[in-house]
Amino acid sequence: MSPPLTSRASDIRAVLSKHTEMRLSQVLERLTGSASEIEKERKKQRERFHLPSLIESGAVCVTQIQMATHILKGIHPDPEVKKATNILVTPSDLAKVAYVGSHVLGDEFDVDATGNGAFNKKTYEIFLLLNAEFEGSSVLNLLKNRDPDAIAALGGSSEQSAKWAEAFARIDSPRCNKPASHTLAKQIYWLVADDPHDDASYHLLAPLYPTSLAHRVYQKLQDDRFGDEARAAREARKQGVFHERPVREYPNLAIQTLGGTKPQNISQLNSERRGDNCLLASFPPLWRSLEVKPLYGTASLFKRYGARLAVRNLVKQLRGFLVETTSSNVRTRQTRDEIVLALIDELVQFSAELRTLEPGWSAAPECELPEAQRAFLDPLGSGLTVDDAVDRVAADFANWLNAQLREPLPVGDPEFLHWRKLAREPLHDMQEEVAHEQ
Template sequence: MEDISWQDIRKVIVDFLQQRLTNNANYKSEVTKLDKAKQANDVSAINESQQKINDLVKRFDFETWMEDAATRRISWITIGSHISRGIHPSSPADDVNYFAQNQPVTSNYVSSATPSTLSINCSGNAAALDIFSLLNQFVKDDLTLLQLIIQNHPAILPALSDDEQKAAVYLANLKKAIFNNFDNPKASELNKQLYWPNSQDTYLSGVDNHYRLLIPLYPSSLCHLVYQKVQTRFSDENKKAREQRRIKGIEHQSYFSFHHLAVVKLGGSNPQGVSQLTCNQGGRNFLLPSMPPKFEKSPFPTITKAQETIFTNSMQYFCRFGFRLLFDMVQAPKNNVEERDNRKDAFAVILSLLLKYARHIQKTMPAGWSRDYSLKFNQKLWLDPKRSNLGGEQDFKQKYDKGEWIVELEKDFAFWIQNALVKKFENIQQQFSDPEFMEWRKELSAAVKASQRKKEGIF
């Protein structure tokens, strides 16, 4: 940036004015008339057209244009990243230029500070928007005249005029528009206004000045970036990638697709009355869907850090179909063959769901998760087997490989079944004694051995 001279900046301004003159409709018309008048040798028409051309050339003369632009017409526009008319197109309130203020170094939420570059915006009288166009001209290395003014580059002042006093006035007026140095900042009744408490402790007290009045402005620069991102769906590359997604035998490329978009039109038939960027967007502003996320409840019981066992009422509900068969078996008339078959079916359902739950925990939970939980150690060994591969878990690995924890697991399972039956059948709870307890242990033991033979990895 140090190698930018005032001559470089002056050249950008002069070239811009020359381009404006060349593209001026009246200038083009008069040049055409002058050519025709010369061909017809019409002296009167030649003089008339030449005079009008000279007036236009003088109008776009560097010193003339700069004096008019930087002293009179600059007050017709406001430059900012957050505009008032985005809230209401008739709002006369002031805009704010976020880029001319101190910005946060870090932020935990998306805002205008998140993108590295944003387009600046301008609102006001359309007859002065050419000043904004000049400020957006690039001088060198992607640096615009606007950025150089914000950075207070020393070459700016002499580039604005050969007269130092005039140059100082021009620069002061430009900075006033860019930095929003309002003498009397104003809002409007058309703007939304919020009273925000200054203190959480005293905002209900009767003391004055415990509220701050917030007036949100439309973040047009950030919204313009969103608009540009959404518009990439119509790019040639995106269209090609979308068309080729059904073609087999070629390498597919990723493409953008935005669903459930809403469009807000600002400014009606005159979006330029809102701002320049709004005009560039044809008044359209995209709204991304802000619906709450859809959470799918897991069918598996959760494990809290405080619980000491997985064999809880929640697990019984998860295995409820198996317990229903088990309860029906107890209530049914005694028949040894049917009783044995029904019990087998009930435990098949309970154990299949229990092993499915264990597989889910082992696959979805990270290795070592059980360190922060209060589960019995034998259940930690069962549900967190990957923990044995972590550093500093030699004792855990040794006990896991030894396998004695499975015996304790059988007892927990049998105790769980016994408690469920005792609670369900209080009048015959004496029937659920040690022999039945041993049978229920055997049911889990058989399931463990079957799973190990199949090499399911659950045990």
Template sequence: MNNISWQDIRKIIVDFLQQRLANNSSYKSETAKLEKAKELGDQVAVNEAQQKLAELAKRFDFETWMEDAATRRISWISMGTNNSKSIHSSSLGDNINYSTQSQPIEQLYVSSATPTTLPLDCSGNAAALDVFSLLNQFVIEDVTFLQLIVNDHPAVLAALSDDKEKALLYLTNFKKAIFNDFDNPKASELNKQLYWPNSEETYLSQQDNNYRLLIPLHPSSLCHLVYQKVQSRFSDENKKAREQRRIKDIKHQSYFSFHHLAVVKLGGSNPQGVSQLTSNQGGRNFLLPSMPPIFEKSQFPSISKQQETIFNNALQYFCRFGFRLLFDMVEAPKNIVEERDDRKDAFAVILSLLLKFARHIQTTQPAGWSRDYSLDFHEKLWLDPQRAQLENEEDFKKQYEQGDWQQSLEKSFANWVQNALKEKFKNIKQQFADPEFSEWRREFSAAVKASQRKREGIF
């Protein structure tokens, strides 16, 4: 970009004007008349056609066209990335150029701030849209005249006119249009308007100026990028990649595919009345499917910051198959051998799922997560062992290494099982007393020792 000279920019402008002249319908008509008059030898008609061609050529003379474009017609159009007429085609509100503002550091959702650069859109009088076309001419590959103006390229000023005062005026007017330097910013009653409270304190207050008036504009530049992305599905490269996916023994390439698209048309039969980019899209804007995300529910129960123990109904439901065996054992006719075996089977299932849950918490949560939770301290020591390695956790580390918390876990586990049995069998709940409580503790203690022997890292 540093190698661009004012002559390079001037050449782009002159070539653009010559192309505009060559494509002008009146110029084509008069050229045809001139050729016909020459064939017929009609000198009067030849002179008349040549005079009209000279007048047309003068309109596209560099200095003449630039003065008209940069002082008069530039005010007929409004440039920006967010368009007012897309909301209502009769709106006379100003467009806004977001790309000239600083972008946020963190982006939590897709917006006009997401792309690195946005194409500028334009709306207004069709008789001035050629000015916008000039600004979008490429001076070199991937660098437009407009980008040079935005970046204050030193070669721009001299390229606009041989008269330095005129060149400065032209550049000022171009920048004014590009950077939305409004003397009198305009909104329109045809646009949507939202009153937004300035703060929670003023929401219900009787003060004046409690609200800001927000006027949403259509993000036409962002929608144009989406449109181009969706249209890339019809590119030769994408078609080839899709066709090759059925061919074996070749390297497959990725390709774009968009499902459940909808289309909204803006501008009716005259999308140019909305904006230039809308016109380029034939008025079509793609709507992506707006459906809630599908979350995969975790198989493990969650832990809220308010709960004081993991041994609750949610954990019982997670271990429901083991509890079902335990309940069946209680209801079955008494047989010492079968009862003992059924009980062990039930606790094998319950403890297996409980230790699986504990391991899940230990390995998926960051060290120190339990600081903000209300769990019993012995459960924090069990489920957040890496917290002992953090700074300022000497007391936590000391208590963890002492190991007394394991006995507290045994009691919590035994209470949990005991309460589940009493709730299930209310008519015989007095039968679940200290001997049964001690048995549940022994089952848990045995599971702890078995896990430690296997070096599973749970205790």
């Protein structure tokens, strides 16, 4: 039975409850889908952000997770947090140098959670919860100082709350008790003296992935590319009028995906980015003229798309893998989806090439493509408004892929639905990016 709380302990409990309600509200605002899907997800999230159960279950998770600003799993996903070093630093305490680094984050930065992919999200929420402020300090600092009211505010019996407080007080502690790297991690011999022939003139460096900095870069690029103000600034430029916000472009931006189809296995912030790690171009312009021709005399874009060498090779790889694989497990599904996502990347590239053509090519009588495909490939010149163009193109892709695999594989509706789901989001992102750039 829980002992009665003091007035101060009740105030701390109220702070924790208010934070949990705020986080729940943020999550519920982002829900999309059908009414039944949203209601189902609402119930799930309310259970997840129920303060007593969040505290109780979170205390079990924290020992398997490392809170960090620099993680090793961004370099390679295999190392365990208890066997390899991950670092939590305050960026403002780092040396100030004339290069972009984690020091530029100052005191405003996101701490990541890495370790057991099943517990990253919950531990991340616990960390945010414990950093709620009370009387000019965080609840976490109160627990570290064994504040009796903060301990009691966690709930439960006196013995149980003391155990929870002990676990939470170590949430940001290192999980590996000594500096250690991993055989699969990258290592660099760095010359620190004048003689490169002298082995003693080198330090062996083990780089870590700057997850907090990478997340800030991602947030900045998302705002510059898709934010409301950025969209208004691009519209102002299009109309030839002044806007106080500058328009920022990122040509040749590359996306490195960390974690494959399971980005949560890397870290929580990586999961929030869906595994996307933005890489800015760092090379001089290289111009290459592509012979891009309009799709005339064909009833589907997938006839020309399927003839591309890279697409043929990927289909052959996927078909061979599925024929030779007899077991259905997580690794099998992950490998299968990685090949399909590569096919979808080729579709995005193919579509981007066609969008470099003079707008209006799809309106020619020689173009026999379906309306949805014309609206998707020639959004500025087709003269068509097809609200579900992305969904229909994704379905066309799923049908095409099933046709490529049907001999000798027994594919059908379940596969169709899965391929369509995988294709929908990248195609939607492409459509959104083009819409924002108009």
